[in-house]
Amino acid sequence: MNQVIEQQDGLSKLVMDTQCPFCSVQCKMQIIEERETGKRPVYTVNPTPNAASEGRLCIKGMNAYQHALTGERLLHPMMKKDGQFIRISWEEAYSLIERKFTALQGQYGKDSVGVYGGGSLTNESAYLLGKFTRIALRSKYIDYNGRFCMSAAASAGNKAFGMDRGLTNQLADIELAKCIVLAGTNIAECQPTLMPYFTRAKEKGAYIIAIDPRETGTTRMADLHLCVKPGMDASLANGMLKVLLDEGLIDEGFVQQRTKGFAELKAHLEELDLDAIAELTGVPVKLIRQAALAYGKASTGMVFTARGVEQQTDGYMAVRNFLNLVLLTGKIGKPGSGYGAVTGQGNGQGGREHGQKADQLPGYRLIENAEDRAYVANVWGIDPSELPEKGVSAYEMMEKVHEQEIRGLFVMGSNPIVSNPNANFVEEGLRKLDFLVVADMLMSETAQLADLILPATAYLENEGTLTNLEGRVLLRQSSRPAPGEAKHDWEILCEIAEKLGKGKYFGFSSAESIFEELRLASRGGIADYYGITYDRLRKEEGVYWPCPAPDHPGAKRLFESTFAHEDGKAEMIPVQNHLPKEQVSADYPLYLTTGRVLTQYLTGVQTRRSHSLAARDVESFMEIHPRTAKKYRVEDAALVKLESVRGTIFVRCRYSSDIREDTVFVPMHWGDTQNVNKITNQALDPTCRMPGFKVCAVKVSPFAIEAAVGYLAK
Incomplete structure (x- = not known):
């Protein structure tokens, strides 16, 4: 355990080295x-120098x-009895799981029990969850x-390049880029500690293009803001590609030697009409040309995509089109050039x-x-x-839960009742389950529905590795003991496996012992961690994958001479x-489009428990253009009703001239009657199965107490 405790004259000091659990x-x-005897503890937080954030921390x-x-931490296993949670022992909890899951699988088959994980779990816990x-x-x-x-980005990267890693190069390459495209990413609020990379790039002459239906801190930094109509990112990329082709701004040598599919792409682009694309996207031809010529x-140059592009029912194809932009110009595999999928969750990269x-x-x-x-x-x-x-x-x-094909569910480190689209449907399904187990550190909206809650450790207590957006594997050391009876995620899984008679496959004694098996299981795969060890991570402050051998430095920049397909070529x-x-x-x-705000994270289970963060955003809101608001008779700062064909929510109205007049924006961090996913579209991308969070049709009306009471009574 990495901690230093000093005691002197009634004053004790605990020093904890760790890393942020969020983005x-x-x-x-x-x-x-x-801690001073008889007084509340006082906390001081200091950023630590590191290669990614360079020693910066954001408010989160x-x-x-x-x-x-x-x-409010969950400290003991709790079973629901007569609608109330009662404390039970771990042995009672494990026996209940064994009895319930065995009975369900005996009656309905092995697949009647499912597992739902999270992108903030360590690599070790994610690995073990799959094995479990x-x-x-x-x-x-x-x-x-x-x-x-x-x-969406993962599927697109795998198909286009033969490999999916968040960034194809280091963050340090950003300031070497002469043009940067930020498509559907609001780095200023979602990854604010990265902003200096972009401001330094601007100081060195980079031209920055931001694509977003809203004006944000990120678009305000940009030289050009393309205020695209929600859901039309792929078409906008087509417009830029057509300009590149028409103006001869393609890297013919790169295209011929290192890609395939150009002839088909060229024929497609030649048939497109820029005026029609401008009409579809809401972006004038002049600005489309300006962006394409600059890039x-x-x-x-570098292209970054994030949820604004990816959380669409054509998210996979939208990302593929931005990758076409990268490949057509040969801007990849060299200093200052590449592609980046800006990962959202702390271990969204390693978790998958x-x-x-x-x-x-x-x-x-x-x-x-x-x-x-x-x-x-074999492993x-x-x-x-x-x-x-x-x-x-x-x-x-x-959907399988709702249909009762899945009758028992084990949820670890996730809050599906808030994070899924069409959330009313999801809640109906979860209530149908014969047995729901939730392992978490705090009481989430999903945990409230559980039959059994298992208390898990938090980031300060749980050692393990995480992989950041660059593909750099980092070691997060534990800094304090687990509170109450909370256990590490991996301990819970090993002990349940033992109860289910599979203990010989889960004889792990530490996170490091799990990582040793993970190294072997990943060896020779696309995401090869074999050459990474805890000792290396402690000494080197992170190692990039793929890293196939202990003496391999780790791949800082991908695709310098070849892509990961068998023929070495990328696909357009x-x-x-x-x-x-x-x-x-x-x-x-x-x-309606959705997104994040600076002070909150994911479904808010953690950040809404932080008094400093909660005080800055006490409730959700709907951002709407003043002219649109007047049309629908909604007042600034007033409560409004927002409806889609799937449901209704009630949020605070917030006027903003920084959003398109045909669009409203609601953040994703709140539950219950402010849960925006009660109204989002459950339609899925046909390739990657990403829901279309970023676009759905809604209507807005003034708040009426009668409507709210009727809604809550349902």
Whole structure:
């Protein structure tokens, strides 16, 4: 345990070295707790120098200790009895799980029990969760909330490049870029400690293009803001591609030698009409040309995408089109040039590499690939035939729950009742479950529905590795003992496996011992961690994957000479212009888009427990243009009703001239009657199964107490 305790004259000091549990930058910090006899402890938070954030912390990181040390932590296993939670022992909890899961699987089959994970779990816990599902439960149903974060970019990267890693190069390359495209990413609020990279790039002459339906801190930094209509990012990229082609701003040598698919893409682009694209996207032809020429003429350039592009029902194809932009100009595999999928969750990158996704095994192997199955089965000491087949995506698991094909569910480190689209449907399904187990550190909206709650440790207590947005594997050391009877995620999984008679496969004594097996299970895979060890991580402050051998330095920049496909070439494809699956109408005349705010994180379970963060944003809100607000008779700062065909929420109105007049914005961090996902669209991308969070049709009206009372009474 990494801690230093000093005691002197009634004053004790605890020094905790750790890293922020929130976004994908994973900033390092030191927390100092000072206690004086008879007084409340005082906390000081100091950022620690590190290669990613360069010793910066944002407001979330500065106050992250508050949720970990809150009096609201879950401290004991609790079983629901007569609608109330009562404290039970761990042995009673494990016996209940064994009895319930065994009975359900005996009556309805192995796949009647599913597992739902989270993108903030350590690599060790994510790895073990996949192994637990497939060996201890023998179920095919596992997925995680990272499906809602990175699946579009991950699928696109795998198909275009043969590999998915958040950034194809280091963060340090940003200030070497002469043009930067920020598509659907609000770094100023979501990853604020990265902003100096972009401001330094500007100081060195970089031209920055931001694509977003709203004016944000990120767009205000940019030289050009393309205020795109929600859901039309792929079409906007088509417009830029057409300009590049028409103006001869392509790297012909790179395209011929290192890519395939150009002829088909060229024929597609030649048929497009820029005026039609301008009409579709809401971005004038002049600005589309300005953006394309800036990127095409720049000697180096980087393209970043995030949820604004990816959380669409065509998110996969939208990202593919931005990758076309990168490949057509040859801006990848060299200093100052590359692509970055800006990961949202703390371990959104590592969480999907080692088996939490329905179709994956450790090392980014595929569960449907015979060689991959054989390799991992050998590491685990089972026959490949014992591995279940591929399951379904996160939202589709909720559909299986609703249909009662899944009758028991184990949720670890996630809050699906708030994070899934069409949340009323999800809640109805969860209430149908015969048995719901939730392992978490705090009482979430999902945990409130559970039959059994298991208390898990927080980031200050739980050692393990996480992989940041660059693909840099970092070691987060534990700094204080677990409170109450809370256990580490991996301990809980090992002990349940023992109760289910599968203990011989889960004989781990530490997070490091799990990582040693993970190294072996990932060896030779796309996400090869074999050369990474805890000793290296302690000495080197992080190692990039792929790292196939202990003496390998780790791949800081990908695709310098070849791509990860067998033929070494990247793939370009034509992307059609098309509208989002749900369109506005007379009944639902406005587009709704969702996103984040600076002080909150994901579904708010942690940040809403921080008094410093909660005080800055005490409730959700709807951002709306003043002219649109007047049209629908809603007043600034007043409560409003926001409806889609799926449901209703009540939020505070906030006037803003920084948003399109046809669009409203609501953040995603609140639950209950402010849960925006009660109204978002559950339609899925056909390739990656990402829900269309970023676009749905809504109507807004003034708050009426009668409507609110009627809604709450349902």
